[in-house]
Amino acid sequence: MSPEPVYRPNVSPTEAPPRTSILRWVLTLVLALAVVAVMGITWLTWNDWNRSRAWVSAQVSEALGRPFAIRGPLDLEWEWPQQRETTWRRWVPGPTVHAQDVLIGNPTGYEGRAPHLAHIGQVSADLALLPLLGRTIDIRRVALAEPDVRLERQKDGRDNWTLAFPKSSDRSSWSVSIGRVVLSDGRLAYDDAPRDLSLAGTLDTLAPEATDGGRYGVGFEFSGWHAKAQVRGSGKAGELLSLKDERLDFPLQLQARAGRVSATAEGVIANPRQLSGVDFKVALRGGSLADLYPLTGIVLPDTPAFATDGHLVGQLKAKQAVWDYKDFTGTIGQSDIAGEVTYTSAEARPRLSGTLRSKLVRLADLGPIVGAKSNNPDKAPRTGKVLPDDPFDTARWDKMDLDLRYTGQRIERPQAVPINSISTHAVLENGLLKLVPLDFGVAGGHFKTQVQMDPRKQPMAVSVRGDVQGLKLSSLFPKVELMKKSLGDVDGGIAVDARGASVAQMAATANGELRLYVRDGVMSQQLLDLAGLNLGSVVVSKLFGQDKEVRLRCALADIPVRDGVAHLRDVKINTDDALVDITGTANLRTEQLDMDVNPKAYELKLFSLRTPLEVKGPFAAPKVGVKPGPLVVRAAAAVAALAVAPGALVLAPITVPGASDNASCAPLLKQGSKAPKAGRPRSVDSPASAAPAKQGAARASNAPVMPAAGESSAGSR
Structure with missing residues (x-):
């Protein structure tokens, strides 16, 4: 049998597989693009x-x-x-x-x-x-x-430097x-x-040995002027500044000085593109806290030289920046300071809040803050005056709000034992300053006050309300306390309204009342000399004799103040020997004393030339003298008695007027415990020579509304 024929497909020699054709086109396209590129x-x-x-x-x-x-x-x-x-x-x-x-x-x-x-x-x-x-x-x-x-x-x-990019409607821009x-x-x-600020500086790459292990890459220096103060500084920064990475911590180190203020800072800036935050260790030094305002916009009082070290953390959102100065410690003068404060930028005024504390405060360091001591080294002292005339700098009070609490554990006076403590809550809002309360722990007692200062009224309106509770006078004077002698316990109150920019101006326009009473103490020339109360020691020695100790039963000072003149309406000192009545005035405008000291013996004396005294002269150097009229009358009577009948002295002694029977401590203490009233007293008239100054005195109707003495802003104690 012949073999079966085999089927063979008729394939055109010009056709190629599809995969080979696609690959060829891809290679051709890549080659073309490469050639184009x-x-x-x-x-x-x-x-x-x-x-x-x-x-x-x-x-x-x-x-x-x-x-x-x-x-x-x-x-x-x-x-x-x-x-x-x-x-x-x-x-x-x-x-x-x-x-x-x-x-x-x-x-x-x-x-x-x-x-x-x-x-x-x-x-x-x-x-x-x-x-x-x-x-x-x-x-x-x-x-x-x-x-x-x-x-x-x-x-x-x-x-x-602000880039205003033109707006475009082309979405394909x-x-x-x-x-x-x-x-x-x-x-x-x-x-x-x-800000009246002009600076110029240079930047350059740091040498490898100056990069602090690769942390910094750029060094810079700058100098210039801020107002009249010269500014100088230098520092280091990171080599590469990322404007895309929002989590980058960009390192920065800075040392700068402007006028009396110097600062060192080291830390990081988070996300420099947005300035979303800073974290720095900051040390500040300066001649006064008030010097920080031109540089920072923070309103602080005039103080002695200061130094602080702390941790500064900032969240720098637009118009809502928040700066926290945490866990800082330092000194103001020779007083220590510590605490934490927060500065918040806001409309219409920024706000400073926080808590401050001191273990030891020297009164001398508080002087410039309360207007009692100038912080200007070029200011000449006032000759023959004792009231401070340095004005409070209130021009910036409406630039910032304030809510600060401060506690000082001890206050120390030179050559005296420490006053116990100080605490205050300072609130500054829309230019109005309130210290509610301002409490001093003084010599085993308390001086509790409330102060309001309103510079929106011109002259500045000032109100002071306060209570004195259980102050032990001897504790203020260490040499007296070492002798285990008591000068007495003081209680009382004060309610005064005034106008003025300084302590001297406020005193010159003061209206109100001051009531103090003292119980159970002793007086002598030696004790008062040890306490530094020289005027009192002279008066006591002239009344009772030198080196004689006098038991103090009680004392009262009821003093209305009208248009800057303090009237000694009812000032009495009750001792075992006599009731001493003090009358007259203390002119706070002219700083002049005009007082009479009238002793009234409780017992008939055989022969005494004790006579009223007069205290006259400026506050800085008053003089004590004997009133000549009563002394001449008594001396003449004594001479006549000796001439006529010397033996009659045994039967008819020459005496001073006897004290009234009802002048005991009970009514004095009852009167002294009455709450004082603010405003212009109507029970006294200012003498013609003490007419109010042109700037006028504060009237009760125009005085700032304050709580009654002994009350807080929330109500009674």
């Missing part, structure tokens, strides 16, 4: 970009909304493979643009001191190639060599993204007219 890169590389400078400058000027010009060579080079990439992107060519002599102008219509915002000697920008397909110019790294930047802000608040910035051999100037 090579040709494009070749053209970009060898093209004379200097011919395109004008076009590039025009495009950038339009994008920035301000003049921009490349006045030097413009060039482009490629890096392949890219050294800074580690993934497949390493094999994507990376173009780098080089430009020299680049000028960025001020906004159109802005007339500044400098003709431009910035001049850069050389710019090198590394671009990402693939984002260009999505119309994004991604500058991964830009290096600025010899940049000279001039930042300015004018008095009307306009500045030359290009966007720009900037990664890291490297600076070298830079210069920076800053002029801020509203």
Whole structure:
């Protein structure tokens, strides 16, 4: 049998498998794209970009909304493979643009001191190639060599650094993204007219040994003026500043001095692009806390020299910045200070709140704060005056609100035992200052006061309410207390309204009442001399004799104050020997005393030339003398008695008037315990010579509303 025929398909020799055809087309397309890419890169590389400078400058000027010009060579080079990439992107060519002599102008219509915002000697920008397909110019790294930047802000608040990008309706417009910035051999100037601040500085790459193990890469120095104070400083910063990474902690170290204030800070800035937060260790030194206002905007009182060290944390949201100065310690004068404060930026006024505390406070350090001692070394002292005339600086009180609590565990006076303590709650709101309460623990007792100062009224309206409770006078004087002698316990109260910018002006316009009473004490020339009460020791020695100890049963001082004149309406000292009545005035405006001291013996004396005394003269140096009239009368009577009948002296002694039987301590203490009243007293009249000053005295109707003496702002005790 013949074999069966085999079927063979008829295949055209010109046909090829479909897979081979697709592969060929892909290879052809890749080859074509590669040729185009090579040709494009070749053209970009060898093209004379200097011919395109004008076009590039025009495009950038339009994008920035301000003049921009490349006045030097413009060039482009490629890096392949890219050294800074580690993934497949390493094999994507990376173009780098080089430009020299680049000028960025001020906004159109802005007339500044400098003709431009910035001049850069050389710019090198590394671009990402693939984002260009999505119309994004991604500058991964830009290096600025010899940049000279001039930042300015004018008095009307306009500045030359804010970029106002023109709005475009073209959705396909290009966007720009900037990664890291490297600076070298830079210069920076800053002029801020509203703050009267002018600074100029330099920036440069640090030597390897100065980078603190690579933490820092750039060093800077600056100097200039803030108002009339010279400003100097230096520091270190990170080498690369990321404008994209929001989690970057950019390191910064700073030392600066402006006038009497110096500061050192070291820490990090979180997200430098948004300035979302800072975390620094900060040390401050200065001649007065008030010196911080021009630099920080924080309103603080005038103080002696201060020094603090603490932890500064800030959340820098627009118009809602919050600064916390935590766990700080330091000194003000020779007093210690510690605590934590928070500064919050807000409309219409910022706010400072917190808690402060001291273990030991020297009264001398509190002097400038309460207007009792000038902090100006050039101010000449007042000759022959004792009341402080340094005005409170209230011009800034409406610039910031305040809510601070302060506690001092001990207050120390020179050459005296410590006063127990001080505590206050200071509230400053819309320019009105309240110290409610302001409590002193004094010599085993308490002096509880409430103070309100309102500079919105001119002259400034001041109100003081206070209670004195159980103050032991001897505890104020260590030499007396060592002798285990008591000068008595003091209780009482004060309610005064006044007008004025200083303590002296307030005293000169004061209206109100002061009531004090003393129980169970002793007096003698020696004790009062040891206590430093020289005027009292002279009076006691003239009344009772030198070195004689006198038992004090009680004493009362009921003193109304009208138009700056204190009237000794009812001032009595009750002893075993006599009741001493003191009358007269203390003129707080002229600082002059005019008092009479009238002793009335309880028992008939055989022969006594004890006579009323007069105390006259300035507060700084009063003089005690014997009133001549009563002394002449008694001396004449004694001489006549001796001449007529010497033996009659046994039967008819010459005496001073006897004291009234009802002048005992009970009614005195009852009167002294009455609550004083504020306002202009009607029960006394000011003498013609003590007419009110032109600025006027505070009237009760115009006085700030305050709680009654002994009450807090929330009600009675």
